Amino acid sequence: MPQDTPAAARDASWLARNAVDSLPDGALAAKLEEAARLGRPMRVKFGIDPTAPDIHLGHAVVLGKLREFQDAGHVVVLIIGDYTARVGDPSGRSTLRPMLSGEEIDANSATFQEQALRILDSDPRKLEVRRNGEWLDMPMIDLLSLVRTTTVAQLLEREDFAKRWSAEEPISILELLYPLLQGYDSVAVDADVELGGTDQKFNLLLARDIQRHYGRAQQAIMTMPILAGTDGKRKMSKSLGNQIGVTDPPGEMFGKAMSIPDEAMEEYYRLLLDSRSPEGSTLEAGKLQGSSARDAKRRLAHQLVAWLHSEQAAQDAEQEWDRVFAQHELPQEIADAALPAGETVHVPALIAEEFGISRSEARRLLEQGGVWLGEEQLGGEDQDVAVSRADGQVLRVGRRRFRRLKAS
């Protein structure tokens, strides 16, 4: 191993902050030192699965870290797993992921790239986008030489495989193959470093073995923590409905950020804002109470919007949020809803129409006092309301759905 220069060691420890693992010890510093010595940037690999195109803040943790590498002058190699997606990854649970068509994958990949570029630097000297179909669509003979790099016992070391093995649950060959294919990606793109979530640790490490078998330099690996969703408990994921998307509109992003539990704030600050917020890492969990906690969360929400949209958008979103949720005033902009012709409006029908819920659900909301007309709370008996009474009023359903009613 080459001698670390102090500068490389310092850079390595800066880049590795917040990471769960940076392995092997000293490898990142050595890579940095080597890159500096050869006068070339490091190639930092990150693979994504184009089955679910929407990027949320959970992805943003790793993407933000990749951005730090870019800002330090290195190249991010973004690998779109188009080939692996086409096969269908059964990883983890019993449900097979659906196989996607070429068109879906293309569409998802495009969406993903566009969203990732909100965080990554798109400068072609700092970003390389590749598809693993470029090299994984290989002849059987090549696949066989890939699979001979690894034994079943090695694969069974992975925690989830080990668990399922001892519980006598099924493990498909395809699943076993995935780490190998992913590892081969590292060979194909000559990765110096690979990043991923902590759930990727095994795969990232296995890629090192595969690189060695192919006579390549072995990558350093770094794993980032998994961000909790807006419920503060389970990991952020679209299927759990607890995600904040990086392309969510400012108002929505602000609101969702305000709804996270206090305990999750510290983590959000640290993992998402730490390199761009002066107070980020100084926020101490558990120290905040009452209004100071609320204010800290406001700053969190503000900074997230400022990061992913703009400072102006953040100011607007905060102001609007204040209006509606702190001062309980009406939003600045309310969409119009045309009242049907006639003497009376059937309120459940109107709500169902405007907000895309069923009439039954609208009726329940009405009965439970979730519907207001102007200042007046409607009840179960107010199914039909005179048009003259509704015209010009603001209809509010629940806390956040508004329409200004206009007679037609």
Added chain:
RNA sequence: GGCGGGGUUCCCGAGCGGUCAAAGGGGCGUGGCUGUAAACCACGUGGCUCUGCCUUCGAAGGUUCGAAUCCUUCCCCCGCCA
């Protein structure tokens, strides 16, 4: 190939001939409290022209006055043995 277990409403999961739109929990929603936090309380959570009607318990048939519950065939999942 043989043997066995299983597919229930968003999820888990009870039901095993009528009293079942289907227990219980989770999640979610609404109201209260409040900081769109937590905790807590209440109510709700298939649809509709709503004291009733319609559709739902993997699919299709059948038995029955009546089926999520019984029978037949099919599809799918899981385990064991080979």
